[in-house]
Amino acid sequence: LYKVAMEQVVDGNTLVAMCLSRGGVDRMFGVVGIPVTSLANRAVALGIRFIAFHNEQSAGYAASAYGYLTRRPGVLLTVSGPGCVHGLAGLSNAAANGWPMVMISGSSDQSFTGRGDFQELDQIAAVKPFSKFSAKATDITEIPTSVFSVIDWAVAGRPGGTYLDIPSDVLHQTVDESQAQKLITEALDSRNKDLIENPKINYSEIQKAVELLRTAQRPLIVFGKGAAYARAENELTKLVESTGIPFLPTPMGKGLLPDTHELAATAARSLAIGKCDVALVVGARLNWLLHFGEAPKWSNDVKFILVDISKEEIELREPFLGIVGDAKDVIGLIHKEIKDDPFCLGKTHPWVEAIRNKTKDNVAKMEVQLAKDVVPFNFMTPMRIIRDAFLLVGGPAPILVSEGANTMDVGRAVLVQTEPRTRLDAGTWGTMGIGLGYCIAAAVASPDRLVVAVEGDSGFGFSAMEVETLVRYQLPVVVIVFNNGGVYGGDRRNPEEITGPYKDDPAPTSFVPGAAYHLLLEAFGGKGYLAATPDELKSALAESFSAKKPSVINVTIDPYAGAESGRMQHKN
Ligand code: ADP
Numbered sequence: 001l002y003k004v005a006m007e008q009v010v011d012g013n014t015l016v017a018m019c020l021s022r023g024g025v026d027r028m029f030g031v032v033g034i035p036v037t038s039l040a041n042r043a044v045a046l047g048i049r050f051i052a053f054h055n056e057q058s059a060g061y062a063a064s065a066y067g068y069l070t071r072r073p074g075v076l077l078t079v080s081g082p083g084c085v086h087g088l089a090g091l092s093n094a095a096a097n098g099w100p101m102v103m104i105s106g107s108s109d110q111s112f113t114g115r116g117d118f119q120e121l122d123q124i125a126a127v128k129p130f131s132k133f134s135a136k137a138t139d140i141t142e143i144p145t146s147v148f149s150v151i152d153w154a155v156a157g158r159p160g161g162t163y164l165d166i167p168s169d170v171l172h173q174t175v176d177e178s179q180a181q182k183l184i185t186e187a188l189d190s191r192n193k194d195l196i197e198n199p200k201i202n203y204s205e206i207q208k209a210v211e212l213l214r215t216a217q218r219p220l221i222v223f224g225k226g227a228a229y230a231r232a233e234n235e236l237t238k239l240v241e242s243t244g245i246p247f248l249p250t251p252m253g254k255g256l257l258p259d260t261h262e263l264a265a266t267a268a269r270s271l272a273i274g275k276c277d278v279a280l281v282v283g284a285r286l287n288w289l290l291h292f293g294e295a296p297k298w299s300n301d302v303k304f305i306l307v308d309i310s311k312e313e314i315e316l317r318e319p320f321l322g323i324v325g326d327a328k329d330v331i332g333l334i335h336k337e338i339k340d341d342p343f344c345l346g347k348t349h350p351w352v353e354a355i356r357n358k359t360k361d362n363v364a365k366m367e368v369q370l371a372k373d374v375v376p377f378n379f380m381t382p383m384r385i386i387r388d389a390f391l392l393v394g395g396p397a398p399i400l401v402s403e404g405a406n407t408m409d410v411g412r413a414v415l416v417q418t419e420p421r422t423r424l425d426a427g428t429w430g431t432m433g434i435g436l437g438y439c440i441a442a443a444v445a446s447p448d449r450l451v452v453a454v455e456g457d458s459g460f461g462f463s464a465m466e467v468e469t470l471v472r473y474q475l476p477v478v479v480i481v482f483n484n485g486g487v488y489g490g491d492r493r494n495p496e497e498i499t500g501p502y503k504d505d506p507a508p509t510s511f512v513p514g515a516a517y518h519l520l521l522e523a524f525g526g527k528g529y530l531a532a533t534p535d536e537l538k539s540a541l542a543e544s545f546s547a548k549k550p551s552v553i554n555v556t557i558d559p560y561a562g563a564e565s566g567r568m569q570h571k572n
Contacts, residue, residue: 010180012140012171017042019147022184027066027444029059030077035106035168040077051444051473056083058463060090061437065424067100068229069445073154078105081119084126092130094161096429100154101161110167127163134163140173144187156195158310201325206333208321209305214343216278218351224250226283226308230327233420239335244345246355248272250284251425255417268358273298282307283327286317293317373534378561379410382537386454386480387415389541396449397422399442403435404456405566407482411454433462443475450548453479457511458487464520467552471524476548481517482557486510490559518554532556
């Protein structure tokens, strides 16, 4: 009798888990503890995979990237107070990158508010700058509406992070099973469907865009991670190939069309953006990554056609023509409109030829550098070896995770992306420390793919303990650490400027030289490799890529190779 009675009661923990499951959540990332441990266990019992991390920062990065890769909000679960604060790293990263994510934190007991309860914090106030929507369930009956709202708001319009606060007393409240089901049904019925619908597209703007592209002398198509998120690859490929217009991906736009495509202007970037007269920019902000769309990088009279899901984004940039809409829908319509009266620049068009020639020149110059076997390693030699190893991976292309200064810069130029959404990097916010979290998210989102991180030792160090998470879940992740002994590498200070009582301390940029990062993974039963020569690196890559098991390859790099701040010295 007792058992039957217990089964008919649902507590707050179970109700949250039920709602997440009904809301389509099938993966969660987080760190358990007071008061959310039961919530995680109930979610698992309902078929949700819970990936338990060491730190909320990494788990949050994972949730943000999972949202980007799957188009469904990545869910981060944190404990109260400090757990919520650590989680802000992930939430802010989701906001900056425009990725859908839901952060759920337990919070302290409402009956003690203001009296210094365990881990007490006004979490709703703390998340405000980083969340597009937040809700607090102050009573168990508010849980269903709150859960469905944070899920819907995360994906609505420009995706981003949302936040759900559940006080510990609410997690322990109970309702009858039948009441729980009724609350869920009512909340589902009252969901705001308009929120998640794509905006209607103004067809006259499509016609204007086509006219601009048709009459341009030097048109360019630029696309970014918003287009990748929209899964606009087929529409973009059709548009590029039918019109013969060269294209330029942003770093995470790489792979929507293959880097090896004959119309790729990646290696002729300065020419392409400096000389184009009409630029169709799809799902990419004219922010620092695209030099704000301004001279001198862009020509003064370039006409921008911006395609973005966010009306505010278009209003902010004041382009020649703005089209609010989903990238896949808009590019599909542009292609359709062109099809009725097709045009194609053709291979001998002076603009296409200029870009092709510049690309050839730049690629040839880079290949000369890449062909050398420089030991001790610079950044180029190991990157070439990694590029070649990538090309030998059979099946779907690996997902590349990249962070660091020189490591990310050189990797962006050298590594080849052939499939959409196979590059995750430091992104709009230049976030360091994303590596392990992104690897775990990628492996969980795409279990059929190998995941390879190519990252600096500094980026790796932010979340290195998550290598244990890789081993625990046996994820097919190979982490390649470019180990140059510090942030930017060796001590680059002018000795005359270093004075004072701590002048003999290690430089703020330096780490222990020759750190054995590969042994870190071995402590947990993973496989570690140390590679200081081309042969050692080739054999470590061949073995780890075919094993598809958690591995760390510690690549010894000359501490004085590369530049301070990579290609952004002017900002440091
Ligand atoms: P990148 O870093 O690749 O340049 P950004 O993150 O700066 O890309 O820009 C991505 C843009 O894509 C954002 O302005 C965002 O509003 C927009 N976006 C997001 N989803 C879509 C979509 N489905 N269709 C069109 N634009 C989108």
